Amino acid sequence: MNTPETEQTLNIGTQHYRFHSLRKAEAQLGDISRLPRSLKILLENLLRKADTEAVSVDDLKALVAWQHHGGHSDQEIAFSPARVLMQDFTGVPAVADLAAMRDAVTALGGDPQHVNPLSPVDLVIDHSVMVDHYGNADAFRANVQAEMSRNHERYAFLRWGQTAFNNFRVVPPGTGICHQVNLEYLGQTVWTEERDGEIWAYPDTLVGTDSHTTMINGLGILGWGVGGIEAEAAMLGQPVSMLIPEVVGVKLSGALREGITATDLVLTVTEMLRKHGVVGKFVEFYGDGLAQLPLADRATLANMAPEYGATCGFFPVDEETLRYLRLSGRSDDQIALVEAYCKEQGLWRHPGDEPLFTSSLALDLGAVQASLAGPKRPQDRVALTDLKTRFDELMALNLTPSGAGISDLEAEGGQPAPGAGGTAHVEFNGDRFELNHGAVVIAAITSCTNTSNPGVMLAAGLLAEKALARGLMRKPWVKSSLAPGSKVVTEYLQATGLDRALDQLGFNLVGYGCTTCIGNSGPLADPIEHAIRDQDLTVASVLSGNRNFEGRVHPAVKTNWLASPPLVVAFALAGRIDLDLSRDPLGKDSNGTPVYLRDIWPSQQEIATALGHVNTGMFRREYAAVFDGDTDWQAIEISADDTYTWPDSSYIRQPPFFDGMSAEPEPVNDIVNARILALLGDSVTTDHISPAGAIKADSPAGRYLQEQGVEQQDFNSYGSRRGNHEVMMRGTFANIRIRNEMLDGVEGGETLYHPGVEQLSIYDAAMRYQQEGVDLVVVAGKEYGTGSSRDWAAKGTRLLGVRAVVAESFERIHRSNLLGMGVLPLEFMDTDRQQLGLTGEETLSLSGLDQLQPKQVLTLTLTRTDGQTQQVPVRCRIDTGNELTYFRHGGILHYVLRRMLGKS
Incomplete structure (x- = not known):
C-alpha cells in the first residue's frame, strides 16, 4: 500500500487552510470513528510526516489496527511535536547544552549556526522565585529583588540564548508559571504554519521539560513532559520515539456536589488511577459529565497526570474549549479555525460518545468527597473527615501509608522516637505560643495545579473574607504565601476585592512562580525552625500543589498535605493538621463562639458571582507584552556572539558531555565487576536522585561552593545552579531523606565504599571508584524515577560513572532520560534485590552490550564476596530502535550532534 493521499483544503470565510484529512485517511486505512481522540491526533501527526524516513505506512496501519487488538500495540512510532515548552530550571542546562554543542561543532570543523532549534521553543522563567519574604505588602517586591540578584548570571545567559538562537523565545521572570502561561496564552489548540505560500493547519502538540506540561491537555492539546535531553533533541528536529500507547478511558458522569472543589476531584482521580495502573499510558476523559466541568477544572485534572502516572490526561475539544479560548483573549479567527478543524477531523466531543479504550473506568462526580493527600505522596488521598485519625495513626505507628517511616520518628519496636510528645515554647514577632506535633507551619497557595483555576482561587478569597468577618486570623506560627500562576489572577482578585481579605490573613502576593510546590518555600523563622529541631516535632505544610514528596517542601517539615486553596486558608486559621474540620472548630469569634469550616465555606452561588468578574480584557492586558520583561530584565547586558563566552561563574559552566567526542561512536563496552553505588527501595523519586531544594553547607556541593568563595547565604538552590555540573553532580543522590539500604537506618546521600567497607558520601565514593576505573551500577525497587522530569537525575547519574x-x-520520563544520557536501564524479571539478598558488597557484570537489541533479555552475573556467582535474568528497557541508536552514540545529544556534523 502506498502512503495515503490526504491533503485537503479547509475554507473558513476568506481564509483557506491546507490540512491532512483524517476522513480521507479513513477511506484508505479503515474505520477510525471510535479511535480515542488522543490517538487521532497521533494519526494526523504520522500522516503529516508520512513522506519522511521517520514514518512508514506500517506505522499508520498499526495505529488503526490498535482498535482491533484490544487497545494494544508493540509498534514503534515517531511523534513530531509542533513546539517545545521549557521552564528555567530545566531550560538553563538545555541552553547550556546547546551552547556546548556549538562549541563541539566548531571544534570538529563544523558551522555553529547549524545548532539551532528547528521547532518553536518557549522558555518561561518561573522556578527561581523563593518565599524569603511573606505576610506583608512588600513581600513581592523584596522577593523579586532577591531573585534578580541571585540569578543575574543565569538570566544573562538566557538573554544571550534568546538572541543567539533562532526559534527561541523567553518569557521573563515575574510573569507566571509556564503551564498557566501555556494555557492562557501560548496554546492554540490548532496550530498553523506557512509553507510554500500556503497556510497549513494541524493539531497543536508539544513536549515540555516539566512533567506538568500535561496541563495543556485540558485545552484539547496533546502534550506531555519529557526530560530536558529528549526535549533538546525534539527542538533540534528529532522525533520523539514511542510505542503506540495504551489508552485508559475515564468516563465522568453527574456533577460535583456543593462545597466540593476541582482539587478534591483530582486527588480522587489520582488515587483511582494509581490503583488501576496507568504508568506509560494515555488517559482520556470522556462521558457526559464533561459538560459539567469548566475548562479550568479540566486543566486541573490534566495537570496531575504525572501524579497518577500517565503520560497525559487528555480532554477532547468541545463548546467549553471555545468558551475558554474566547475568555482568554484568543482571536475570533483562531476560535473559528479550532471549531471548524476539530469538527471536520472528528476531534470534536459529542454527547454520548463511546470511544474504544484499552481499559475504562467510571466516576460519578457526585461521589467525590472533600479531600487532602499526604503525608508524602500525592496518590495517598485522605478524606477531610478522616485526617485527624490518619495523622494520629501516623504518630502512633511512626509509619506512613506506604510503610516507610516518617523519617526522624522511626524507633525500634515501634516505640515513640526521642522527642515524641515534646512541646516547644516559642516567642516570635511579639507572640508567645506553644508548638506541638501536628502544627501547620507552612500554608501556601501555590503551584500550577490550582492557581490556574479561578473557581478555587476565588473560593479561597471568599473564605478569607468570611473568616475575617467572624474575627478569625492566621495562627502566628504559620508561614503563609500566595503565588499566583499569572498576573491575570491578581487582576481578578483585585476586581472582586478579595485580595484585601487574603492580605489581612497574611496571604500576600510573594511572586509569580512555583515557590513552595517545588521546594522554594524559603526559610522558616529561626525560632520556629529551632523549636521543630530541638523538640523533634512532626509538623505539617498544607499547599495547593501537586507534589509533597519527603524533603521537598522544607527539610524541617516531615508531613506535607496537598489541598485546595480554600482548605489551605482554613488550615492556616486552625494552625493544626490533626483536626476533623467537619466537627472541630477553626477557632472562636470575638464572642467566644466556635467557628466551624461550614460556617465560612463559600457557596457555589457566591463563587459563581465572583467568577463573573473574570473577563477577556484581563488576559489581553497581561499578555500584550509578555516577552518584554521589566526594566531590570531589559537592562541585562549580553554578547552578540554566536558562541558563548563561558564566564568564571558558580552558576554557569561549560558542560563536559561533549569533551573528547569523536565524529563516530565508539563500541559500547561490557560492564565488568561493577560496584553497587546505591541500593534503593521502592518509589525513589527524581527528587531523591536529582539535586533539589536547599544546599547544605556540609554537603559535597556546599563544600565545593565554599571552596569557590561562595558564602552560605549566597548558596541559592540546587535548581538555580543547574547550569553548573560541578554543583549538580555533587548533589546527585544527596537528598536528606534518601535511604541507601547498604547502610542500616542512615538517611541522606551516603554509601559504603568497597572493598574496605568505608562510609562515604555517594559523590566521594563515586569519584574514588572513577579514579580506580571501576564501573558502577544502581539497584532499586519499583517505580524508580517517579516525579518531576528532572534531566539532572540522569545527567548526574552519568557523571558519577553509573553505567546501568x-x-x-x-x-x-526517567527511563527515557537515563538512556538519553547513555545509562542502561534494566528491569528485574522474576526476582528483585530483596529476594537476591543483596547487601551492596557484590559485584555485577553484563556482557554483549555492543550487540544489544530493544527489550532484550540479558544475563546479569552476580558475584558474592565468597566468590559464588549467580545468573540473574534482566530485561533491557531500551524499548525502541531509535532509543537503541541514541544509547549506542552515548546519548541522544551525541547522536544529534553527529548528524549535524554530517550536514555541515
Whole structure:
C-alpha cells in the first residue's frame, strides 16, 4: 500500500487552510470513528510526516489496527511535536547544552549556526522565585529583588540564548508559571504554519521539560513532559520515539456536589488511577459529565497526570474549549479555525460518545468527597473527615501509608522516637505560643495545579473574607504565601476585592512562580525552625500543589498535605493538621463562639458571582507584552556572539558531555565487576536522585561552593545552579531523606565504599571508584524515577560513572532520560534485590552490550564476596530502535550532534 493521499483544503470565510484529512485517511486505512481522540491526533501527526524516513505506512496501519487488538500495540512510532515548552530550571542546562554543542561543532570543523532549534521553543522563567519574604505588602517586591540578584548570571545567559538562537523565545521572570502561561496564552489548540505560500493547519502538540506540561491537555492539546535531553533533541528536529500507547478511558458522569472543589476531584482521580495502573499510558476523559466541568477544572485534572502516572490526561475539544479560548483573549479567527478543524477531523466531543479504550473506568462526580493527600505522596488521598485519625495513626505507628517511616520518628519496636510528645515554647514577632506535633507551619497557595483555576482561587478569597468577618486570623506560627500562576489572577482578585481579605490573613502576593510546590518555600523563622529541631516535632505544610514528596517542601517539615486553596486558608486559621474540620472548630469569634469550616465555606452561588468578574480584557492586558520583561530584565547586558563566552561563574559552566567526542561512536563496552553505588527501595523519586531544594553547607556541593568563595547565604538552590555540573553532580543522590539500604537506618546521600567497607558520601565514593576505573551500577525497587522530569537525575547519574540502573520498574520520563544520557536501564524479571539478598558488597557484570537489541533479555552475573556467582535474568528497557541508536552514540545529544556534523 502506498502512503495515503490526504491533503485537503479547509475554507473558513476568506481564509483557506491546507490540512491532512483524517476522513480521507479513513477511506484508505479503515474505520477510525471510535479511535480515542488522543490517538487521532497521533494519526494526523504520522500522516503529516508520512513522506519522511521517520514514518512508514506500517506505522499508520498499526495505529488503526490498535482498535482491533484490544487497545494494544508493540509498534514503534515517531511523534513530531509542533513546539517545545521549557521552564528555567530545566531550560538553563538545555541552553547550556546547546551552547556546548556549538562549541563541539566548531571544534570538529563544523558551522555553529547549524545548532539551532528547528521547532518553536518557549522558555518561561518561573522556578527561581523563593518565599524569603511573606505576610506583608512588600513581600513581592523584596522577593523579586532577591531573585534578580541571585540569578543575574543565569538570566544573562538566557538573554544571550534568546538572541543567539533562532526559534527561541523567553518569557521573563515575574510573569507566571509556564503551564498557566501555556494555557492562557501560548496554546492554540490548532496550530498553523506557512509553507510554500500556503497556510497549513494541524493539531497543536508539544513536549515540555516539566512533567506538568500535561496541563495543556485540558485545552484539547496533546502534550506531555519529557526530560530536558529528549526535549533538546525534539527542538533540534528529532522525533520523539514511542510505542503506540495504551489508552485508559475515564468516563465522568453527574456533577460535583456543593462545597466540593476541582482539587478534591483530582486527588480522587489520582488515587483511582494509581490503583488501576496507568504508568506509560494515555488517559482520556470522556462521558457526559464533561459538560459539567469548566475548562479550568479540566486543566486541573490534566495537570496531575504525572501524579497518577500517565503520560497525559487528555480532554477532547468541545463548546467549553471555545468558551475558554474566547475568555482568554484568543482571536475570533483562531476560535473559528479550532471549531471548524476539530469538527471536520472528528476531534470534536459529542454527547454520548463511546470511544474504544484499552481499559475504562467510571466516576460519578457526585461521589467525590472533600479531600487532602499526604503525608508524602500525592496518590495517598485522605478524606477531610478522616485526617485527624490518619495523622494520629501516623504518630502512633511512626509509619506512613506506604510503610516507610516518617523519617526522624522511626524507633525500634515501634516505640515513640526521642522527642515524641515534646512541646516547644516559642516567642516570635511579639507572640508567645506553644508548638506541638501536628502544627501547620507552612500554608501556601501555590503551584500550577490550582492557581490556574479561578473557581478555587476565588473560593479561597471568599473564605478569607468570611473568616475575617467572624474575627478569625492566621495562627502566628504559620508561614503563609500566595503565588499566583499569572498576573491575570491578581487582576481578578483585585476586581472582586478579595485580595484585601487574603492580605489581612497574611496571604500576600510573594511572586509569580512555583515557590513552595517545588521546594522554594524559603526559610522558616529561626525560632520556629529551632523549636521543630530541638523538640523533634512532626509538623505539617498544607499547599495547593501537586507534589509533597519527603524533603521537598522544607527539610524541617516531615508531613506535607496537598489541598485546595480554600482548605489551605482554613488550615492556616486552625494552625493544626490533626483536626476533623467537619466537627472541630477553626477557632472562636470575638464572642467566644466556635467557628466551624461550614460556617465560612463559600457557596457555589457566591463563587459563581465572583467568577463573573473574570473577563477577556484581563488576559489581553497581561499578555500584550509578555516577552518584554521589566526594566531590570531589559537592562541585562549580553554578547552578540554566536558562541558563548563561558564566564568564571558558580552558576554557569561549560558542560563536559561533549569533551573528547569523536565524529563516530565508539563500541559500547561490557560492564565488568561493577560496584553497587546505591541500593534503593521502592518509589525513589527524581527528587531523591536529582539535586533539589536547599544546599547544605556540609554537603559535597556546599563544600565545593565554599571552596569557590561562595558564602552560605549566597548558596541559592540546587535548581538555580543547574547550569553548573560541578554543583549538580555533587548533589546527585544527596537528598536528606534518601535511604541507601547498604547502610542500616542512615538517611541522606551516603554509601559504603568497597572493598574496605568505608562510609562515604555517594559523590566521594563515586569519584574514588572513577579514579580506580571501576564501573558502577544502581539497584532499586519499583517505580524508580517517579516525579518531576528532572534531566539532572540522569545527567548526574552519568557523571558519577553509573553505567546501568537495575530496578523492578521505571517511571516513563526517567527511563527515557537515563538512556538519553547513555545509562542502561534494566528491569528485574522474576526476582528483585530483596529476594537476591543483596547487601551492596557484590559485584555485577553484563556482557554483549555492543550487540544489544530493544527489550532484550540479558544475563546479569552476580558475584558474592565468597566468590559464588549467580545468573540473574534482566530485561533491557531500551524499548525502541531509535532509543537503541541514541544509547549506542552515548546519548541522544551525541547522536544529534553527529548528524549535524554530517550536514555541515
